[in-house]
Amino acid sequence: MGSETSSYVDYGKYQASLEDLSFRNRSILLWFSFGIIWLFLNIFVFNILWFWEEFYFAISEVGWQVVTENSDGSQCVVTEYESCERLVGSGGVWWSLLGSLVTGIAVGPLVFSALILSYRNKDVTKKWKDEIWGLLFLINPSIIWGLLFLICLPYAWTLLPWGEWSTNWWKIFPFGFGLIWLGGLPPILVISNFFKKFFNREYNYDLTVEAEHADKVGFMPTQEALEKGQSSYTAEPIYDLSGNEITPKPSLGRGVIFAAIFAVIILIPGIVLLIIGGGMAEEFIEGEGSSSYTLEIIDEDGLGDQGFIIFIKATPGDFNGNGIHDYCENIIVNANHSGAWMSEPWQVMTSHYNEADETRQVFELEISQRDSGCYTQHWPKEKWQNNTQLVKIGRACYGCMVGNTTITAEYAPESESEARTPVGMWIQDGEKIQQSTALTIVGAVLAGIGGATLSIIIIVKISKSKAAERAGIMPTIEEEKEAIEIIESNPGQPVRFKLNDPPKGGDAWVGIYSPSAGDQDHGDRWSWLRDIDVNNATLPGQTAGKWSIRV
Structure with a gap:
């Protein structure tokens, strides 16, 4: 006669204590409530979707344009190594970095509540919680890292095999064998390890059972059990x-080592973005020192351009005491545009479309922020170019759409018989300045977090070492x-x-x-x-x- 056997698993042993359950319930409620309000503010008030719209426009409208002249004005000739093609419309891809950062901040509270909910009533180990939360905080920096090396830099360096294959085939090697691994591996490893850890919880009860079993058979617990418990x-x-x-x-411990690795991972792209953003902020359109420019506006997103920022060689100050910087008083800057314009560029809800009017003056006197004029209560933005002091005098074509902009500058003659003297201008692309600002913000946040974390680790280690020398001990x-x-x-x-x-x-x-x-x-x-x-x-x-x- 056969015998019936059965096994019983007491799942109650895997349940969290009432104290832990109550604390987690409160945390879920607080994070979820705050997360809903915070996400609403980010979408409808702070308009974080704008960054992704700019990124989408840049990706969808980027392309190659055949040119007849090189950037130095010489004629472009098609050869075995030169196709006379130039990539246009790729600048907006940099907004994806800031978009990823602010999106992570916006959805963070809701993600926190969801993660706590996943183990709400489970008696998981402290080590498992530390690791799952650490991996969660690494996801956003790793995505920014991936966007930087898989999209932004390849677009900026034109390292994807776009355009004529005969002259661009070689680009598959630096991208396929270099950038794709450098940019892709960190997010893949972080995300895969997060979900691996998420679906393989570690429970305190299992550690206790293993330890008791080891005691019964006369052996110590395994190294894994010792580490988990x-x-x-x-x-x-x-x-x-x-x-x-x-x-x-002295010993740093696993938690501190993990924090140091995390700090380095976000510090490196932060420094890279700061360097790129700082370089873009100092770039001038070719033709520095010219008194006349004809510039083309592409306006990829159709929402109006940020225009052109104009600097001249001058010294700020009001020596005649009339409340206006002297360098603005005897200068005439004219700017006209051949295309239509938007009253408020990049503002979809409040901006109005206006037809082209080539007689409209599109130059605005602006030495610092918008509507600052040239009054002495505002100090002008300054730059140095080849040991030459430059000061901002204004912005041209703010809100202009597709078309050509002509800008001229000259000193007003003291009498009608005197000839007008041209004024040299140094001009920056307003769109690139906006992009450099975004890169600088993202870079500063990442580098700041990484640098601060490393600094705290170093300070704590030094202080503990000194305390140990004085006390003769080294506790953690x-x-x-x-x-x-x-x-x-x-x-x-x-x-x-x-x-x-x-x-x-x-x-x-x-x-x-x-x-x-x-x-x-x-x-x-x-x-x-x-x-x-x-x-x-x-x-x-x-x-x-x-x-x-x-x-």
């Missing part, structure tokens, strides 16, 4: 058998200064000690080791905490020398 005692006080405490070497946190208190230690005699605030749980253990020994090299010099008196515990006596007690 590691207690809060991270310091390993070292003693010699005369009873003197020896200062252990304040509570660990007296974590293990030696009562008696003599060569060949049992070592007596006391554990202050010992870790809870049935899987905690204590052993005595040689300072350089691994956690498994315990021999028979260990005991379960549940089997000893933590206020007057003993471990087997050892020969004279240095020994480490580990919990």
Whole structure:
């Protein structure tokens, strides 16, 4: 007659305590409530979707344009190595970096609530929670890293095989064998590890069961169980058998090492973006010092251009005391545009379309921000070009759409008989300045977070090292200064000690080791905490020398 067997799994052992459950319920409610309001503000008030619209327009409208002249004015001739094609309309791809950053900030609270909800009633280990949250915070920086090396830089460097294949085929090698791996691997590794960790939770109950099983069969828990069930005692006080405490070497610990790696990962692209943004902010349109320009506006998004920012060689100041900078008083700048224009560029809801009017004056006196005029209460923006001091005098064609803009500058003659003297101008593309601002903001945020994190780690390490030198010990946190208190230690005699605030749980253990020994090299010099008196515990006596007690 056969026998029926059955197994029973007590899933209640995997449930979180009532205290943890209550705390997580409150956290979910707070994060979710705040997240809904925060996401609404970001979409409808801060209009973060604008960055992705600009990115979409740039990607969809980018293309190659055949030119007849090179940038230096010489005639372009088609050869085996020159196709006379130039990439146009790729500048807006840089907005994707700022878009990714602000999108991550916007959806962050809702993602936090969803993650807590996923393990709301589960008794997961602290190590698992630390790792899953760490991977979550790495996702956004890794996506920005990927966008930088997979989209932005390839567009800027034209390293995708666009245009004529015969002259662009070689670009598959730097992109396919370099940039695609440099940019793609970090986000793939971070995201894949996040979901791997997310779907493989680690529970405190499993660690306890493994430890109890190991105790029954007479073996120590496996190294994996020891790592998962590691207690809060991270310091390993070292003693010699005369009873003197020896200062252990400083240890950063896994959490600090993980934070340092995270800081470096976001610091590198932050510095790159700062360099790129700073370089773009100092670029001038070719023809520096000319008194007349004819410039083309493409207006990729059809929402109006940011126009052209005009600098001249001058010195700010009001020496005649009339409230206006002297360099603005005797100069005449004219600008006209052949195309239509928008009253408020980039503002879809409030801007109005206007037909072309070539007689309209499109130059505005503006030495700092919008509507600043040339009044002395505003100090003009200044730049230096080849040891020449340049000051901003205004902006031309703000809001202009597709067409050509003509800009001229000259000094007003003191009398009708005098000829007008041309004024040299240095002009910047307003669209590129906006893009450089976005890159600088993203770069500053990433570099700031990374740099601040590394600085904090270094400061904490230095302060702890100095404190250890003064006190003769090196704890990792304040509570660990007296974590293990030696009562008696003599060569060949049992070592007596006391554990202050010992870790809870049935899987905690204590052993005595040689300072350089691994956690498994315990021999028979260990005991379960549940089997000893933590206020007057003993471990087997050892020969004279240095020994480490580990919990």
